[in-house]
Amino acid sequence: MTLAPYACQPGESRGRLYPEALSTFRSPFQRDRDRIIHSSAFRRLKHKTQVFVEHEGDYYRTRLTHTIEVAQVARTIAGHLGLNVDLAEAVALAHDLGHPPFGHTGEDALAELMAPYGGFDHNAQALRIVTALERHYAGFDGLNLTWETLEGIAKHNGPVWGPFAQGSHAVADPARMPYALAEVNAAFDLELTTFASAEAQVAAVADDVAYNHHDLHDGLRAGLFTEADLAELPVTGPAFAEVDRTWPGLDPARRRHEALRRVFGVMVEDVVTVAEQRLAAARPASAQAIREMEGPIIRFSKPLFQNLKAIKSFLFERMYRAPAVVAERQRVTGIVRDLFPLYMADPALLPAEWRADVARAADETALARVVLDYVAGMTDRFAIQEHARLCGTRR
Numbered sequence: 001m002t003l004a005p006y007a008c009q010p011g012e013s014r015g016r017l018y019p020e021a022l023s024t025f026r027s028p029f030q031r032d033r034d035r036i037i038h039s040s041a042f043r044r045l046k047h048k049t050q051v052f053v054e055h056e057g058d059y060y061r062t063r064l065t066h067t068i069e070v071a072q073v074a075r076t077i078a079g080h081l082g083l084n085v086d087l088a089e090a091v092a093l094a095h096d097l098g099h100p101p102f103g104h105t106g107e108d109a110l111a112e113l114m115a116p117y118g119g120f121d122h123n124a125q126a127l128r129i130v131t132a133l134e135r136h137y138a139g140f141d142g143l144n145l146t147w148e149t150l151e152g153i154a155k156h157n158g159p160v161w162g163p164f165a166q167g168s169h170a171v172a173d174p175a176r177m178p179y180a181l182a183e184v185n186a187a188f189d190l191e192l193t194t195f196a197s198a199e200a201q202v203a204a205v206a207d208d209v210a211y212n213h214h215d216l217h218d219g220l221r222a223g224l225f226t227e228a229d230l231a232e233l234p235v236t237g238p239a240f241a242e243v244d245r246t247w248p249g250l251d252p253a254r255r256r257h258e259a260l261r262r263v264f265g266v267m268v269e270d271v272v273t274v275a276e277q278r279l280a281a282a283r284p285a286s287a288q289a290i291r292e293m294e295g296p297i298i299r300f301s302k303p304l305f306q307n308l309k310a311i312k313s314f315l316f317e318r319m320y321r322a323p324a325v326v327a328e329r330q331r332v333t334g335i336v337r338d339l340f341p342l343y344m345a346d347p348a349l350l351p352a353e354w355r356a357d358v359a360r361a362a363d364e365t366a367l368a369r370v371v372l373d374y375v376a377g378m379t380d381r382f383a384i385q386e387h388a389r390l391c392g393t394r395r
Contacts, residue, residue: 004082006284008197012389014147017131017188018140029086035143036090040136041097041129042067047379049103061214063103065097069214070095073206073268077298080200081275088199092151092206098125099283100376101383109336110376117368123169124178125376126153132185133373145345151190151199154181156207162193164294194291201290201298208300209267212308217260219319227256233314234307239263270304335387336346336375342390343371349390350374 001010009250023031036042045064061069071092078088099122101107107122114120127150131142160181161174171177174192177185185192195201216236219225230236239262243255250258271390275298282292282297290297300308319325343349347358347367354374361367378386 001079001085002082003084004279006198006279006287006290007083008087008148008199008287010084010086012287016144016146018144020139021146027086029084029090029149032143032145032149033086033090033093035145036093036097036130039082039097039130039134039143041134041377042093044377044379045099047381048099048101049380052104061218063099066210066214067093067096070124070203070206073209074199074203076268076269077206077275078202078341080272081198081202081279082158083199083202087148087152087197088202088206090149091156091200091203092129094126094145094149094153095156095203095207095341096122096126097129098122098127098376100125100336101378101380102329102336105329105332106336106376106383109333110340110372113337113340114372116369117365118179120372120376121169121178121181123153127184128180128373129377131187131307133377135290147190148197148199149189150184150188152196152203154184154190155192155194156200156204157198158296159194160192164195165193167233191291191301195293196291197287198290198297201296205298205300208308209264209271212267213260213264215315215319216263216311217256219315222319224322224325225314226320227252227259229314229318230259234310235263235266235304236260236311239266267300267304267308270301271298274299274301290383332380335383338391339383339387340375341372343374344368347371 008029010029013028016028022028026034042064045067046062048063057133071089074088074092075085077083078085100110102109110120114348126137129142130145130150130153133141134143135141137144155159157169160169160177161171165171172211174182177192181192184190216230220227220230227240231240236259239259240255242262243250243258247255247258278297282289282293284293284297299305346366347355349369350358350371351374354370357370357373358367361370375383
């Protein structure tokens with residue numbers, strides 16, 4: 001496929017931290033994608049959750065199913081816009097590798113525990129995994145991904161600092177960056193004041209599309225709200241109305257599916273339309289021109305963005321703050337808060353393969369970072385099992 005001039009060209013990649021010979025059959029970005037898929041951290045996503053804890057039901061999304069959905073959306077959008085599909089997919093597949101057990105609940109707990117030791121950010125942790133913690137290759141730690149994929153992981157939500165940085169991932173002072181991100185950036189300058197490539201921006205928007213869609217689906221399945229509730233919201237209301245006009249009397253499960261797939265389609269079509277308009281107006285001549293723009297080239301239209309904010313507000317109130325979900329959040333937060341200080345007080349409880357890292361820890365901060373790497377890598381079920389084993393509590 002011929003790529004657009006503003007796409008990341010495989011032959012122009014800035015390379016890898018550890019130089020490698022080119023593959024005979026795969027482009028550099030295809031190799032990145034394949035290494036991510038074959039990593040241990042990617043396999044663990046199967047037993048890490050989004051909102052519901054892993055054992056609560058077989059039909060709820062896990063980090064793995066979410067990641068696959070994000071990759072599918074990213075491939076669709078990138079392919080239509082003439083972007084590098086392999087790079088967009090690689091960034092999409094890697095974007096959640098750094099999430100700890102129990103989703104954002106676990107992340108909040110670890111951020112609080114790590115506050116004295118340099119903090120915790122799941123995006124920075126994903127970089128740490130792909131540059132240091134995956135230890136399978138003879139010549140290097142990590143996956144030795146290309147600069148473009150690392151940049152995409154670091155900046156897929158926008159610049160980290162500088163005049164265009166905004167959002168929860170942004171820092172006012174580069175000295176206050178998450179240490180895991182700072183370490184990678186010091187070794188392989190990721191140009192953190194600029195936007196990422198269009199491919200990485202596609203992966204970020206695909207993430208929004210996927211979780212907006214599946215959180216509606218999972219919330220309905222969990223009984224936290226009903227189709228009648230969604231009929232009162234923008235985007236979802238018209239989708240259900242259209243299904244009812246086209247197939248009156250459709251059985252509830254099919255009606256739900258047909259409506260939510262329309263919501264999905266509205267989001268993807270909006271992103272593609274806006275991107276086509278912005279690309280035609282800006283006429284970027286290179287991938288670097290995309291990076292140096294004063295805003296993202298890939299985004300929702302302003303009207304749809306406002307409508308999605310209304311849906312997110314609804315989900316926040318009815319799903320993320322639902323009493324049953326809050327109670328479970330409190331329980332699993334307690335698991336993380338128990339395990340972390342336990343390993344800090346007695347590092348001998350860590351598995352043998354982690355004790356070499358402990359031996360190299362020069363101070364308490366270094367030890368905390370080893371413990372963080374171990375705890376953040378746990379799946380939901382393993383964290384529950386370890387807590388039961390070490391703290392004497394039942395699942």
